[in-house]
Amino acid sequence: MTCVPDLKCSASCRYKDLMRSCSGLVLAFAVLVALGVASRAHAAQDHAYTSENIQAGAGIYAARCAGCHGPNGDTVAGVDFRRGVFKRAVTDDDLVKSITAGTAGAGMPSFNFPPAEMTKLISYLRAGFDAAGPPVRFGDKARGQALVEGKGRCLTCHRVNGRGLRTAPDLSDIGALRSPSTIQRSLLDPTAGMMPINRPVRLVLKNGQTLRGRRLNEDTFTIQLIDEEERLVSLSKTEIREIELGKSSPMPPATKTLSEDEIADVVAYLASLRGL
Amino acid sequence: MVRPTEGEAPRPIVGRTARLWVTAVLLGAVVTLSAQVPYDRILRASAEPQNWLTYNGTYDSQRYSGLKQITPSTLSRLELKWVVQNQVFGAWQSNPLVVDGMMYVTQRPNDVMAIDAKTGRLFWLYRHIPSPDAKVCCGANNRGVGMLGDILYLGTLDARLIAIDARSGKALWNVEVGDVKSGYSITLAPLIVKDKVIVGVGGGEFGIRGYVVAYDAKTGKEAWRFYTVPGPGEPGHDTWAGDSWKTGGASVWVTGSYDPALNLTYWGIGNPGPDWNPAQRMGDNLYSDSVIALDADTGTLRWHFQFTPNDGYDYDATQVPILADLDFKGTPTKAMLLANRNGFFYVLDRVTGRFLLGEPFVKVNWASGLDEKGRPIPTPQPPGSPTWPGNQGGTNWYPPAFSPRTGLFYFSAWEDYATIYRRETATYEPGKPFYGGGFTVLAPNPAAPTPSIGRKGPINTWTSEVGRGTVMAIDPSTGRSKWKFEQFDVTDGGMLVTASDVLLTGGREGYFFALDARTGALLWKINLGGQIVMAPITFQVDGKQYVSVIAGHTLMTFGLRD
Numbered sequence: 001m002t003c004v005p006d007l008k009c010s011a012s013c014r015y016k017d018l019m020r021s022c023s024g025l026v027l028a029f030a031v032l033v034a035l036g037v038a039s040r041a042h043a044a045q046d047h048a049y050t051s052e053n054i055q056a057g058a059g060i061y062a063a064r065c066a067g068c069h070g071p072n073g074d075t076v077a078g079v080d081f082r083r084g085v086f087k088r089a090v091t092d093d094d095l096v097k098s099i100t101a102g103t104a105g106a107g108m109p110s111f112n113f114p115p116a117e118m119t120k121l122i123s124y125l126r127a128g129f130d131a132a133g134p135p136v137r138f139g140d141k142a143r144g145q146a147l148v149e150g151k152g153r154c155l156t157c158h159r160v161n162g163r164g165l166r167t168a169p170d171l172s173d174i175g176a177l178r179s180p181s182t183i184q185r186s187l188l189d190p191t192a193g194m195m196p197i198n199r200p201v202r203l204v205l206k207n208g209q210t211l212r213g214r215r216l217n218e219d220t221f222t223i224q225l226i227d228e229e230e231r232l233v234s235l236s237k238t239e240i241r242e243i244e245l246g247k248s249s250p251m252p253p254a255t256k257t258l259s260e261d262e263i264a265d266v267v268a269y270l271a272s273l274r275g276l
Numbered sequence: 277m278v279r280p281t282e283g284e285a286p287r288p289i290v291g292r293t294a295r296l297w298v299t300a301v302l303l304g305a306v307v308t309l310s311a312q313v314p315y316d317r318i319l320r321a322s323a324e325p326q327n328w329l330t331y332n333g334t335y336d337s338q339r340y341s342g343l344k345q346i347t348p349s350t351l352s353r354l355e356l357k358w359v360v361q362n363q364v365f366g367a368w369q370s371n372p373l374v375v376d377g378m379m380y381v382t383q384r385p386n387d388v389m390a391i392d393a394k395t396g397r398l399f400w401l402y403r404h405i406p407s408p409d410a411k412v413c414c415g416a417n418n419r420g421v422g423m424l425g426d427i428l429y430l431g432t433l434d435a436r437l438i439a440i441d442a443r444s445g446k447a448l449w450n451v452e453v454g455d456v457k458s459g460y461s462i463t464l465a466p467l468i469v470k471d472k473v474i475v476g477v478g479g480g481e482f483g484i485r486g487y488v489v490a491y492d493a494k495t496g497k498e499a500w501r502f503y504t505v506p507g508p509g510e511p512g513h514d515t516w517a518g519d520s521w522k523t524g525g526a527s528v529w530v531t532g533s534y535d536p537a538l539n540l541t542y543w544g545i546g547n548p549g550p551d552w553n554p555a556q557r558m559g560d561n562l563y564s565d566s567v568i569a570l571d572a573d574t575g576t577l578r579w580h581f582q583f584t585p586n587d588g589y590d591y592d593a594t595q596v597p598i599l600a601d602l603d604f605k606g607t608p609t610k611a612m613l614l615a616n617r618n619g620f621f622y623v624l625d626r627v628t629g630r631f632l633l634g635e636p637f638v639k640v641n642w643a644s645g646l647d648e649k650g651r652p653i654p655t656p657q658p659p660g661s662p663t664w665p666g667n668q669g670g671t672n673w674y675p676p677a678f679s680p681r682t683g684l685f686y687f688s689a690w691e692d693y694a695t696i697y698r699r700e701t702a703t704y705e706p707g708k709p710f711y712g713g714g715f716t717v718l719a720p721n722p723a724a725p726t727p728s729i730g731r732k733g734p735i736n737t738w739t740s741e742v743g744r745g746t747v748m749a750i751d752p753s754t755g756r757s758k759w760k761f762e763q764f765d766v767t768d769g770g771m772l773v774t775a776s777d778v779l780l781t782g783g784r785e786g787y788f789f790a791l792d793a794r795t796g797a798l799l800w801k802i803n804l805g806g807q808i809v810m811a812p813i814t815f816q817v818d819g820k821q822y823v824s825v826i827a828g829h830t831l832m833t834f835g836l837r838d
Contacts, residue, residue, distance in 0.1 A: 062700070062714075067411075071698075071714030074728050075414070077365065107408075182723040195724050196739040217735045219785040220763040221801070 049123035049180075051135055057124025060117060068108070073129055076106075081125050085177065092122050127181050136180040137264035144269025147262050152254065154266075160273065166230045167214060168251065169198060173275030180271045187263055190249035200246035201225055205239055215245070313375055313423045315470050319536055325775075326816035328374040331420055331465040332675055333813070335534040336599040339677035340773050341814045345821035345836060347776040351790050351800035353837040357822065358396030360389070362829040367730045367809045371420040371465060371675075372824055372831070374815040379824070380423065380442070381831060385416040386432045390445060393824075394817045396833060400445030406434040409456045411707060412463065413481035414729045419531070419810070420465035422473060424493045429473045431462025437475055437491060449496040453477060458706045459484050464531045469541060469572045472499055476528020480546040480592070483523035483702075483710035488532075488543055488568075490575060500575030504528060504545050504563045512562035515585075520557035523704045525549030526564040530594040530673045535610070535626060540569045540578055542599070542612065542626065546592040550702035550712025553588065560585035565593045567614060569629060579629030584618045584652065588697065589642060590667050590715075591618040598678045598685065599626055602752060604633075613752050615676060615687045617669030620646065621755050635755030637748060638670040638691050659699075662718040666695035666743070668729070668766075675811045677771035677779070682793050684749040684758055686771045686779055693727070693743030693766065694718040717742055727766045731784040731807040740764050745783050747771075749796060759796035770811025772823070780823060782808030788825050788832075806830060 062071075073081030087103075089095040096118055102110035113121060127136065148154045155164030160171050174183065186193030201223070203211040213227035223243070224234045237243075254263050313329060321329045325342035333339050346354065362368055364384040372381035372391075379393040386404040391397065406416075410433040421440075422429040427448060428440040435454035438447050453475060454460025459482025467474045472490040480486070486504035491497065504526035506512040516524055527546035534541045548564035550556055565584040570577060584591045598613040604623065612626040619640040623633040631650030641664045643652035657663050668690060676687035695715040702712035717726035725738040732738070745767030749758045767783030774780075777793040788808060789801035806828015814823045824833045 062711075066711065066714070067709040070413075070728075071711055072716065072728065074732070080725075080732070178723070185723065193721060193723070195737060196720055196741045197725075197735070197737040199739075218739065218764055219736060220765070220783075220787065 049127050049136055053120045053123035054127045054135070055124075057120040057122070057127075058129075060113070060121045061124050064111065065121075073125075081129055092126065095122055095125065126179055136184050136267065137260075138180070138268040138271070139261055139264030139266075141265070141268045141272050143262070144265035144267070147258060147266050148269055151262075152258055152266060157251065166226060167228065169214075171270060172273055175271040175273040176275055180267060183270050184263070184267050187254040187266060190251035190253060191247075194249040194251075200250055202242075202244040202246075203235065203240050204242040204244075205235070206241050207239075211235075312426055314425060315468065318424075318468060325814075326374075327376065328372065328813045328815050330373070330422065330468065331371055331531040332533070332596060335536065337533040337596045337675070338598055338600065338680070338773075339675055339771055339811060340679050340775075342775045343814050343816055343821045344774065344776045345816075346774065346778060346814070346823065348778060348790075348792060348799050350836055351778065354800065354802075354823070354834045355837045357394075357833045357835045359833070360391060360396050360398075360831040362831070365829065366415055367417065367807065368826045368829060368831070369417045369419050369810050370826065371810055372813055373421060373423055374813065374824075375423060377817045378442075379815075380421050380428055382418045382420055382430065384418065385410075386418055386430065388421055388428060388430055388440060388445070390442070393815060393822070393833070396831075402430075402440050402445045402447070404430065404432050404436075404438060404447075406432055407456050409707070410434040410461060411456075411459050411482060412461050412478065413709075417463045418465075419463060422466035422468045424468045424471075424473070427493065429466040429468070429475075429493070431464060431466055431475045433461050433463070435460040435462055435477060435479075437462070437466070437473065437496065439473075439493075439496060451491065451496040451498075453489060454479070454484070458482070459708075463529050467531050467534065467541065468493065469534055472572070474532070474541060474572075476504075476532075476543060478527045478529040478546075480525035480527035480529075480549055481551060481709055481711060482707060483525065483549050483704045484527060485522060485524055486526040486528055486546065488528050488541075488570060488575065490572075500573075502568070502570055502575040502577060504568070506562060512580075515560040515562040517558035520559075520561075523549055523710060524557065524561060524564065525551075525710075526561075527592075528594070529592075530596060533597045533599050533612075534572060535599055538569075538610075538627060539572050540626070541572050542597045543568050543570065544593040544595050544597060544614070546594050547587055547590045550710045551588075551590045552697050552714065553699045553702060553712030554586045555699070556701060556712055558586070561587065565591055565618070567593055567597055567612070567624070567629075569626070581622075581624055581629045581631065581650065583616045583620070583622065583650075587618075588656070588699065589618070589663060591616065591669060592673075593617065594673050595671060596673075596675045597626075598676060600678050600680070600752070602683070604753060611752065613676075613678060613685045615671045615685070615689070615748075615750070617665075617672055618642070618652070619665040619670035620652075621685070621750050622650065623752050623755070624650075633752070633755050636670075637750065637755075637757060638689055638693075639664040640670070660696060662694035662696050664694045665690060666693045666717055667697075667715045668693070668727070672768065674768045674809070675770035677773040677811070679773040679777070679779075679793055681775065681777060682749075682773075683751065683753075684793065685752055686747065686749050686773060686781075686793070688767045688769045688771070688781070688783070689746045689748045690727075690766045691744045691746050691762075692740075727784075730768075730809065731765070734805075736765050736785070738765075745769075747779070747781055747791060747796070749779075749793070761791055761796045761798070768807070768809040772812045772814060774814065780812045780814075780825070782812070782825060782827065784808070786827055788812070788827060804828070804830070804832060 157168035213225040217224040370382045379391040388402040390399040434456040459479040461478040489501040490499040505524035532543040548561040566582040612624040634646040698713040700713040745763040747761040769781040769783045772780045779791040779793040782788040784807040790799040804827035812825040
């Protein structure tokens with residue numbers, strides 16, 4: 001059982017069903033796949049962003065881009081390279097165009113990098129600023145979609161383009177919000193990849209009512225969540241007796257249901273989801 | 277008309293039909309004739325709490341106001357009176373001045389606005405377009421103007437100092453303070469002392485060599501200059517290995533304080549350059565990360581105290597030094613209080629610079645403590661390990677406050693916030709970034725959002741797991757916190773405390789709130805929907821107390837409901 005130990009799983013999010021479908025093979029398979037992924041991390045040359053390019057891109061970034069975009073890629077409003085957040089660019093080609101043309105109105109000059117240099121820089125930007133990180137494996141997008149909707153059972157909790165549940169984050173534009181490396185990490189180790197804001201939350205109100213859901217926002221005085229029934233709830237903390245945050249993700253690692261190649265397919269599909 | 281000292285000029289009662297015209301004319305007359313701010317008025321600013329005449333309200337920088345209409349019991353009647361919407365995007369860190377019903381405030385990049393403090397309507401807007409060569413590390417910030425006589429003084433992002441006629445909003449003179457092409461800039465509000473306008477230069481991320489510089493307020497002629505990185509032959513020069521002094525940074529980007537009796541100005545000095553690679557500039561790197569006491573007439577260094585020698589963490593000492601006369605452990609003491617970015621709170625003797633007390637106010641692991649002279653005992657963390665406090669510091673530039681009534685020092689702190697530093701060799705090129713590495717904020721997930729300079733959006737996706745904000749009240753006699761008011765997000769809220777023991781502040785979440793200055797209890801709050809990255813100010817017009825605060829892109833002024 002992979003649900004948060006101190007939280008009951010959402011009735012609408014059937015992890016038990018999911019786990020039954022692959023029980024018995026889970027542990028051995030997960031270990032094998034994890035080893036396989038680790039061993040490929042250094043050897044992968046045939047993927048979109050190689051370790052060599054990512055590393056080389058880090059140097060180009062530091063020399064040419066960090067002055068305005070900052071050492072962490074987040075000092076220009078609306079842009080956060082580490083998280084794959086760009087103002088307009090969606091595809092790698094868009095990024096190349098943006099960098100080549102510059103943005104005169106925003107004070108960004110145009111850069112004429114030779115193609116090889118540009119590839120390195122894009123690799124670094126796309127790898128989420130993690131120069132030492134594993135390369136990202138891209139498989140087949142169409143197969144990935146079939147896996148997300150079928151065997152992977154992702155839509156039993158997630159939603160994509162109007163299909164599936166909302167108890168886990170809607171993935172319709174996840175490719176625009178997260179770098180491919182971050183998506184891959186979330187699939188392989190959902191707890192390590194879970195964004196803190198998305199933590200499952202259990203609230204006990206002063207009137208005795210208990211609410212469970214996924215946190216959407218929080219500040220000193222209030223908290224907002226989507227509950228198990230997919231209702232948007234906002235509460236003043238003065239109404240709440242107890243707030244309990246789950247530290248582990250309710251999502252099982254993809255390695256429990258999918259092969260390494262299938263995970264690469266899912267990465268390709270999710271990275272292609274850019275919203276409308 | 278005589279300059280008011282006790283309150284404002286009485287406003288005549290006029291007939292309804294003629295009210296607009298007559299009011300306008302009379303108000304104009306009041307403003308025109310009483311807008312003079314001779315040095316003497318700034319010197320005695322605490323005697324006219326209806327005005328806010330200098331960056332921190334008074335030369336001692338206490339941000340303590342004698343106004344008493346807004347009290348714990350009247351806070352419930354606080355209502356919005358007017359707003360000015362900023363048409364320029366970006367964090368708005370400016371501190372308004374208020375002089376006899378006129379408010380002078382800057383907005384990005386280098387606009388100055390003269391506003392009717394009662395209605396929020398503008399008289400004029402002065403616009404300086406900085407040179408396209410202007411470079412700043414952390415946003416096109418400007419923290420306000422200084423005023424002397426009938427003239428406003430503006431430091432600009434392209435490192436110029438401009439004198440502006442306070443009535444017409446037109447420039448009187450405009451001088452170069454630093455070389456914009458080499459990364460020099462000005463973001464602080466000028467400090468006016470006697471007949472001089474004193475500013476410092478930013479650019480600590482561009483390999484500048486910092487200085488504090490004074491100009492004749494009438495002519496713009498340079499009166500004195502003090503380099504915050506000593507040159508060859510000067511004391512302290514040997515604290516920089518080789519030629520590293522030439523690009524040593526030590527910028528000056530927060531307004532200093534002034535003690536008229538000692539005739540000393542006090543300035544918190546910024547980080548050494550390159551920021552994160554101390555091996556590239558071996559030595560203590562004076563006067564980076566120090567507070568310096570400069571003679572107001574000559575700029576001569578009287579004393580210095582360095583908080584973080586050979587800093588590799590970007591621990592600028594650009595916090596406002598608060599001057600307070602205390603009974604410190606039984607001895608009447610002319611003290612300086614400073615909560616430092618490096619995580620320690622300090623009490624210094626402001627006559628001599630002697631260290632009196634230093635205590636950590638957040639988790640600190642870059643030093644195991646301070647020795648008897650206040651020098652840190654360094655405990656650098658292994659590569660890849662987190663350092664507390666993180667790069668934005670235990671606190672930062674946002675102004676603290678001190679109440680002589682409670683004896684407490686108030687400021688915003690960042691708790692449970694750490695970063696992992698990366699050290700690289702930086703190559704100096706004029707006007708280019710000179711970082712020497714970088715950092716990542718310690719987070720539960722390497723791809724998780726983390727707080728940086730300014731709020732990233734209306735949803736707190738980074739959460740308190742990577743840092744929390746706290747309003748802290750420290751008792752200077754012990755260095756320990758008397759109370760804390762914890763927030764979910766980190767905060768850049770500055771402080772305002774009043775004679776009614778009301779502490780007003782805000783934070784990145786957009787709440788503007790009032791705390792009981794004695795207990796920290798929440799008295800009142802309102803959601804203004806945009807980050808508060810400065811301190812509120814208070815003033816009085818026509819006998820009524822107002823509070824102004826900037827949240828997001830909006831300057832809001834509150835007053836009591838009639």
